[in-house]
Amino acid sequence: MAVVNRRIVLAARPHGEPKPEHFRLEEGRTPAPQPGEVLLRTRWLSLDPYMRGRMSAAKSYAKPVEIGEVMVGQTVSEVVASENPAFAEGDLVLANAGWQEFAVSDGSGLRRLDPADGAPSQFLGILGMPGMTAYTGLLEIGRPQPKETVVVAAAAGPVGSLVGQIARIKGARAVGIAGGAEKCAYLTETLGFDAAVDHRANDFPDALARACPDGIDVYFENVGGAVFDAVLPLLNDFARVPVCGLVAGYNLSELPSGPDRSPVLMRAILTKRLTLRGFIVWDFAAMQDDFLRDVGGWLRAGRVKAREDVVEGLENAPAAFAGMLKGANFGKLVVKVA
């Protein structure tokens, strides 16, 4: 017996900011599971900046969503019917069900969640892909040493907030960049960052320099654009720059006007002997057990904190997603679907 399924598909490829017309809410039917399959009901949908890349046809590390296809996304889903002996009704699983209420899966790629390990939605945030992005990129590429200065942007978001908190645990100085006084206060007062700088302030480059009197040894790059321009002159010799995102550029439909500043970047790489290295979290899949042990332990011990920004209802996902790309969210953005 099929169930009625609401889903959000890609209606058109955006040039620039995603707008309502680039998405379409559809109603369809999801068939009953066949032998070996399970029927999943989406409880939580994760919204993450990488999804902007999937909306474009440009070549990247993953293939784009096609027009008319359901938007991709990780979910916490409940098994509501099972024809697969590995899963029982009522199981909570981490899935890639996308922006929809129901999905059928043959079980591959599902991971059963134990509610004792954390609140279900946390497996989309601090205990999931964003948390592991922070953990692996900072420790494997950034390699912060005691007393070094670690800077991260989008620092009130799920990746940046954990980058700064792990930097502190490793004995480094954590400086966060965020938009607005409220987020900056959250970084220093709630998360224990050593300093926070508002990138919307007129004197942002000077304020960042004042917050980093000994320069910058690790810059965890997830935004690019004007923030990176302010960071570059402050990088110390032998600084490391893990590059995991460039949110500021995701909506660019053309290159910024000149001059061409790429020689400035290359010259800095040479004369300061910088390391820039791009990564995605799955490049470090082998570190998953270490990640869950360390970050799970720190979370239970209260040494790291995570904040969520919850949106109610699948139909509100497109607007929330578009807002996130402009920094409107405060914490890990998740959609409560059911």
Next chain:
Amino acid sequence: MAVVNRRIVLAARPHGEPKPEHFRLEEGRTPAPQPGEVLLRTRWLSLDPYMRGRMSAAKSYAKPVEIGEVMVGQTVSEVVASENPAFAEGDLVLANAGWQEFAVSDGSGLRRLDPADGAPSQFLGILGMPGMTAYTGLLEIGRPQPKETVVVAAAAGPVGSLVGQIARIKGARAVGIAGGAEKCAYLTETLGFDAAVDHRANDFPDALARACPDGIDVYFENVGGAVFDAVLPLLNDFARVPVCGLVAGYNLSELPSGPDRSPVLMRAILTKRLTLRGFIVWDFAAMQDDFLRDVGGWLRAGRVKAREDVVEGLENAPAAFAGMLKGANFGKLVVKVA
């Protein structure tokens, strides 16, 4: 008793290409060595692209030459008078005597050369700083694997030619970029490169793509500019880019016109998970013994070759140096001073 010394000093800082008026040939006197000192006579002076950086006041990894100071440079020098028991008259040493005929040294930083290990001028090339730059950058940062494609520009020069030859020894495919048919033929016919591409050809980007049918896994960056623009789209996922020079930009007095292409570079770093890492040879000083053992051994066994471009007379150093920055040299550029 002082000796008459001819020396070339920095007369003015160039904006753009170095010209004769930026240098001045002076005659002065070098005093007799005091106790603990030696008097050195320059036999060979090395000319290297990094010297262009020292002519500018811009911050870099080493302090600039001041106006009126002798141009810096590594030399093979002969001890012609010694008040230091560690050195005897007639010893050949590797020194940093600069662009001049005589210098006094307290012995610090001098390394005695054994003529049995190689021709003296080779210690300025394949057995010296350029050779070690190739060896350390390729093996420590580039880390070529068997069957991978390694691309290097300025490939007929002392660094590039060794990069390609070591890549071959490590089982990788070596593709050299050089200016003109004669240099390209030298790469494939004499040095054993798998392919050579002339960067002056009108279809250079296409020719490079044809020479790299499986993409590029290691790009040893020593020129920048248009060559790097052609390389970037061909880099494979997880490619490594040791950055040791940007000769194409050394004479730039302003940034290229727009658009600003740095977002293209950052996006490639992210989506292809590239590693770009700047270095100078002294960052790997601990590898000197390995370098001399390996490259010295390969050279004696005929597995690697080196070519020199010899200029006679100190007074011809400025013109030869300016020519080198435009690719006029063919092989390691050295000045026979005495």
